[in-house]
Amino acid sequence: MKKLLLISPFFSENVEKPTEKxxxxxxxxxPIVASLTPEYxxxxxxxxxxxxxxxxxxxxxxxITSMTAQAPKAYRIADRWRERGVKVVLGGIHPTALPHxxxxxxxxxxxxxxxxxxxxxxxxxxxxxxxKFYCSPRMPHLRKLPSPRLDLLKSDRYIIDNIIQIFRGCxxxxxxxxxxxxxxxxxxxxxxxxxxxxxxxxxxTTRKSRFFGFLDDNIxxxxxxxxxxxxxxxxxxxxxxGQASLTIxxxxxxxxxxxxxxxxxxFIGLESMSQTALDESNKGFLKxxxxxxxxxxxxxxxxxxxxxxxxxxxxxxxxVFEKTVDFADRIGVDAAQFGILTPFPGTVLWxxxxxxxxxxxxxxxxxxxxxxVFRPKKMSPEQLQEGSDWAWREFYxxxxxxxxxTRSFHWGFKxxxxxxxxxxxxxxxxxxxxxxxx
Numbered sequence: 001m002k003k004l005l006l007i008s009p010f011f012s013e014n015v016e017k018p019t020e021k022x023x024x025x026x027x028x029x030x031p032i033v034a035s036l037t038p039e040y041x042x043x044x045x046x047x048x049x050x051x052x053x054x055x056x057x058x059x060x061x062x063x064i065t066s067m068t069a070q071a072p073k074a075y076r077i078a079d080r081w082r083e084r085g086v087k088v089v090l091g092g093i094h095p096t097a098l099p100h101x102x103x104x105x106x107x108x109x110x111x112x113x114x115x116x117x118x119x120x121x122x123x124x125x126x127x128x129x130x131x132k133f134y135c136s137p138r139m140p141h142l143r144k145l146p147s148p149r150l151d152l153l154k155s156d157r158y159i160i161d162n163i164i165q166i167f168r169g170c171x172x173x174x175x176x177x178x179x180x181x182x183x184x185x186x187x188x189x190x191x192x193x194x195x196x197x198x199x200x201x202x203x204x205t206t207r208k209s210r211f212f213g214f215l216d217d218n219i220x221x222x223x224x225x226x227x228x229x230x231x232x233x234x235x236x237x238x239x240x241x242g243q244a245s246l247t248i249x250x251x252x253x254x255x256x257x258x259x260x261x262x263x264x265x266x267f268i269g270l271e272s273m274s275q276t277a278l279d280e281s282n283k284g285f286l287k288x289x290x291x292x293x294x295x296x297x298x299x300x301x302x303x304x305x306x307x308x309x310x311x312x313x314x315x316x317x318x319x320v321f322e323k324t325v326d327f328a329d330r331i332g333v334d335a336a337q338f339g340i341l342t343p344f345p346g347t348v349l350w351x352x353x354x355x356x357x358x359x360x361x362x363x364x365x366x367x368x369x370x371x372x373v374f375r376p377k378k379m380s381p382e383q384l385q386e387g388s389d390w391a392w393r394e395f396y397x398x399x400x401x402x403x404x405x406t407r408s409f410h411w412g413f414k415x416x417x418x419x420x421x422x423x424x425x426x427x428x429x430x431x432x433x434x435x436x437x438x
Contacts, residue, residue, distance in 0.1 A: 002040060005062045005063070007048065007321070008065050009064065025365045026157075030063075033143075047157075050158070069364060071102075089109070099133060101295070108134060111134065113136060113139065115140035117135070135373075152161070166216055172285075180199040193195070197352060203238065226257075230258060241265040242267070244267075245268065246290075268305055268308065270308060276313055286358055306333065307328060307333035309338050360381060
């Protein structure tokens with residue numbers, strides 16, 4: 001039997017060994033690749049964030065996925081296996097954006113989604129005629145896909161191990177986002193029957209939780225589809241969280257269905273308290289003046305909100321950090337993330353900053369949304385870095401957590417406690433990150 005080893009590299013260049021704390025989600029793309037692999041291959045998945053890579057293992061093929069921040073480690077892993085004479089295939093968002101860079105460290109590169117090309121990769125490998133690049137001539141349809149091989153993951157190392165994806169693609173093409181470039185500019189979706197069957201099969205196994213994480217970029221992007229799906233999920237008595245646009249606040253029927261299907265939390269990209277920054281990002285459909293009312297509407301259906309903000313837009317100056325933290329609390333988000341604007345290769349933002357000669361680094365390990373890699377317009381790079389770090393610390397200070405905990409009591413004690421635990425988890429991660437950088 002032949003052997004395929006699939007690897008997801010570390011996300012942090014500062015990590016020297018697998019983390020002792022569980023990750024929130026496992027990678028879904030590698031279980032998908034495993035499900036597409038012929039049965040005469042024995043498949044193993046290694047997520048380096050939770051386990052070590054054994055370079056002494058026998059392998060006929062090593063497949064490595066890479067986002068931009070993972071690329072330097074992915075290349076080092078690939079080089080080590082190739083030194084042993086093992087064939088290596090690279091895929092994911094970064095190799096798709098920069099395939100000619102990636103091929104310097106691999107025998108083959110898969111560009112874009114894998115479903116339409118993986119059988120060709122395996123066939124060519126078996127016949128000893130692996131090509132350099134594999135790119136599907138069309139976006140794969142999502143009908144009757146095999147279930148991802150989640151059984152190959154170390155499920156006990158993740159906070160949420162029930163993960164599922166139903167949509168691919170996004171029509172918005174936000175200037176800083178890689179999703180449209182990789183998945184296309186229209187929504188594609190799995191048939192409702194297929195999704196329901198997969199969730200039913202998960203409930204019937206010994207998986208540790210009935211909580212499901214939907215990894216879609218906008219779970220309400222096609223309201224008619226989402227309404228049908230989550231109506232069907234109501235009798236299954238699961239709980240779930242996902243990512244959505246704030247525009248779902250305009251569809252109360254959808255929110256009622258989310259509530260009945262036991263949606264507990266949504267991650268929402270608010271991006272900025274500045275309408276100018278939203279317009280700059282091609283997100284002018286969001287209106288800052290409506291944020292507070294929209295969040296209250298979503299809260300009325302028992303759904304907590306984690307809002308994501310980005311610092312470093314051309315209109316941002318050194319006052320933006322304190323204003324944003326105050327704004328986040330004022331509009332009522334239950335948790336927040338603060339990122340630094342990052343020009344990922346292949347995005348509109350990348351092309352803009354490259355043309356303006358404002359890129360400061362092409363050290364991909366710094367492209368984590370936590371490092372400054374370009375020259376801002378209205379502040380120094382140091383001010384942007386220090387201000388972003390301060391925003392994290394301030395938002396998760398004991399004083400502010402206590403205020404939010406008090407505010408969340410209108411949902412009842414049982415609902416307020418998970419929000420409190422989640423915020424202290426973020427506070428612990430911040431302390432760990434600070435300690436590791438010293």
